Amino acid sequence: MDPLLPHSEPDPESAPREALLAELRLSEARLRLIFDNVPALIGYFDQNHVYQYANKGYTDWFGRGRDIAAGRPIIDVLPPKVYAVVIPHVVQALKGSRQRYEYEMEREDGRIVNARTELVPEFGPDGEVLGCFVLSVDVSEVKQAQVAVAQAQKMEAVGQLTGGIAHDLNNMLAVMIGNLAALRDRHPGDPELAEFLTPALKAAHSGADLIRRLLTFARQQPLAPRAVDVGEVVADAAQLLVRSLPDSVRLLTSLAAPRQRLIARTDAHQLESAILNLAINARDAMPEGGELRIETDECLLDTAEAAEAEVLPGRHVRIRVTDTGIGMDEATQARVFEPFFTTKRFGQGSGLGLSMVYGFVHQCGGGVLLHSRPGAGTQVTLLLPALDESAIVRAPVGQSLRATPDPETAPARPGRPLVLLVDDQAELRRIVRRQLVALGHPVIEAGDGDEAREILDAVPDIGLLITDIVMPGRTDGRALCRHAARARPGLRMLLISGYSDEQPGLQDPWPLLRKPFTPEELESVIEETLR
Ligand SMILES: Nc1ncnc2c1ncn2[C@@H]1O[C@H](COP(=O)(O)OP(=O)(O)OP(=O)(O)O)[C@@H](O)[C@H]1O
Ligand SMILES: [Mg+2]
Incomplete structure (x- = not known):
């Protein structure tokens, strides 16, 4: 018997049997309709671990079709990994104790889904357990949001730590570089002094460069933000890339609408170096060669999409850098934006490339999305808040990327003020x-x-x-x-x-x-x- 149907007894006195049966069938159909349409997994199994009922949500979740309800044991229905997690709870529930737990399951398409389940025992008249109701809800989205928040918090904490240290080191280096340069300037043409000063200055500058990259990650790099024509920056970056990519890597760039100017408020210099960083990563991921695509367009993000990218909803300029390389597993993807995380051999990578991209884009009020699968290539998407085309014209002289001061109106250069x-x-x-x-x-x-x-x-x-x-x-x-x-x-x-x-x-x-x-x-x- 279906435990979810009402246990009402027909009254042969008041209605003919046929009519009653028809009413019961109608009632069952209505109940099924309701149970099959609630966004939850509802089931019932008996003392022998055999399903007596499962709604459509349940059968869809396990991808088994209707046959799940036809007296199949739990062990045949659940994937082995899920069964291992669930079975202790089933045993406890059938002893009369209500259970609550969560589990994770890999779908056939490789997607990881999460469920939160409650098992409620059904008791007979003598207190014996007859079976158990199952109520599960899909909490995959909640889980993903939790993971995203945890990731953002981790990046924030690492950023603050890094920023603090980098700040102090930066000031020390500024003092060193300033004094060394002053010493050099006081003794120009002294070869013996230069022998000591040149390597010291060079090392201090390398240190300063490292700190600069760390500050970029920590979103503390002073930016020079302007209305930037992103298409032009991508084109400039592509020109540089053509020379540094091996012949085995094919570079394709595309603009959504060739005549449309895509303007974002950002720092052109930093944006170019972000694109170069992504392209170099793509090159390194394709040692046997492949295709590197850089696409630029504009998109309108709704609330959900914006939340995924940690940006505000609205118009964004989107830059997608896609390769056909080795891709990344989940564990690598979870760490790529951390400073100093690298899978490259010592000396080949410092692990700061993506950290800088992340810090810079967030500092511009934008976001970064990563899609990758082992063996299936990688796509990194940069989203930058879009500006109207007129912004590039409105920017004050000297602020706009391509504006040059008018020689007629530019003030004469003063003396040394x-x-x-x-x-x-x-x-x-x-x-x-x-x-x-x-x-x-x-x-x-x-x-x-x-x-x-x-x-x-x-x-x-x-x-x-x-x-x-x-x-x-x-x-x-x-x-x-x-x-x-x-x-x-x-x-x-x-x-x-x-x-x-x-x-x-x-x-x-x-x-x-x-x-x-x-x-x-x-x-x-x-x-x-x-x-
Ligand atoms: N396109 C990609 N395909 C596959 N793996 C990638 C890709 N981009 C980044 N990675 C992985 O992420 C790691 C971190 O990348 P990141 O750019 O931050 O540092 P790096 O390239 O190792 O060193 P650096 O950029 O400082 O020279 C890489 O070592 C690599 O494992
Ligand atoms: Mg890199």
């Missing part, structure tokens, strides 16, 4: 000051934002403000620049930073110089600022 240099680290100030003086600038120093405000208000001759972003006290570098922009319109400003604990750069109208920097880099960014 008085610089107000603001940094809380005296040692760093000393070095930058020396570099500025070498460039011919008179310099006033301030140790924090509040002091700088007072000086700014008191010294009208200041022509250039150079300030660190993160400083103790009420006024940080950005607040100082905002104050200066109000109080001293026309004052040129330059931010210096290797670190910031908020989202740096995305909204800044001022140029940024990353610490540590060489005297040449300082000079060139000052020239640009004063232009």
Whole structure:
């Protein structure tokens, strides 16, 4: 007997037998309809572990069809791995104890699904257990969301740790590089000194480069975000790639609509290096050769898609880098964005490529998706918030990637203006000051934002403000620049930073110089600022 049907007795006195049977059949059909359409797995098995009932959801879940209900034992229905997890609960439930558990199952198509199950014993009149109701729900999506949140939290924690260490190392390196460069400049043409200085400077620069990559991962790399024509960046990257890919790798690039400009607010230089990183990974994954595709288009993400990519819903510029290489298993995929995770031989990879891509794209308010299967290739998708095409025109002169200042209206280059240099680290100030003086600038120093405000208000001759972003006290570098922009319109400003604990750069109208920097880099960014 179907345990889910009502146990009502027909009354031969009040209705003819036929009519009653017809009513019962109708009632059963209605109940089946309901049970087959609820989004849950409902079943019943008896003391002999034999199914007496299973709704459509149940049979679909195990992919067995209707025959599941026809007196089949549990062991024949469940895949062996699931059976091993479930059977202790079945035994306990048939002893009268309600059970609750979760299990994972691999579908025929390789997809992993998760169920949460409750077993409810049915008792006879004497308290004996007759059988057991099964109620399961598909919790795969919840599980995936939990995994995604855990992954995002892990990346956040690793990012913060990395960022903190990198910040301190960065400042130490800035002091080293600055002093070594100053020493070199004081003794030009001294071969003996150069023998010691050159390798020391080179090592310090390599260290600075490593730190820069770590800061990118930690989303603390100052960005120079502009309205960027992504199609052009991809085309530039492709030109570089053609030369560095072996003949066995075929490179294909495509734009959704060749005439459409895909504009995103991002840092063109960093985006290009992200694409190159992905392409180099793809090349390494295809030692025997294959196809590397870089596709760019625009997409509209709904809430669910946006959640998967950890971005806000809406229009995005999408860059997909696809290879036909060796692919990755699940364990590798779970770790690829961690800094220093690499499967490459020592010296072949530092494990920072994808970490940088991840950090950079998130810093731009975008997201990264990864699809890969062993032997079936890999696709990495970058999503960047899209801007209207007009944004590239609206960007102020000097901000837009391709805008060049109009020689008619560009101000004449001033002499060497008085610089107000603001940094809380005296040692760093000393070095930058020396570099500025070498460039011919008179310099006033301030140790924090509040002091700088007072000086700014008191010294009208200041022509250039150079300030660190993160400083103790009420006024940080950005607040100082905002104050200066109000109080001293026309004052040129330059931010210096290797670190910031908020989202740096995305909204800044001022140029940024990353610490540590060489005297040449300082000079060139000052020239640009004063232009
Ligand atoms: N397209 C791909 N196909 C297969 N595996 C990949 C692919 N991209 C990345 N991986 C795996 O992810 C790991 C980490 O990649 P990541 O770019 O972060 O570091 P790396 O390439 O090992 O070193 P680096 O980029 O710093 O030189 C790689 O070692 C590789 O195992
Ligand atoms: Mg790499």
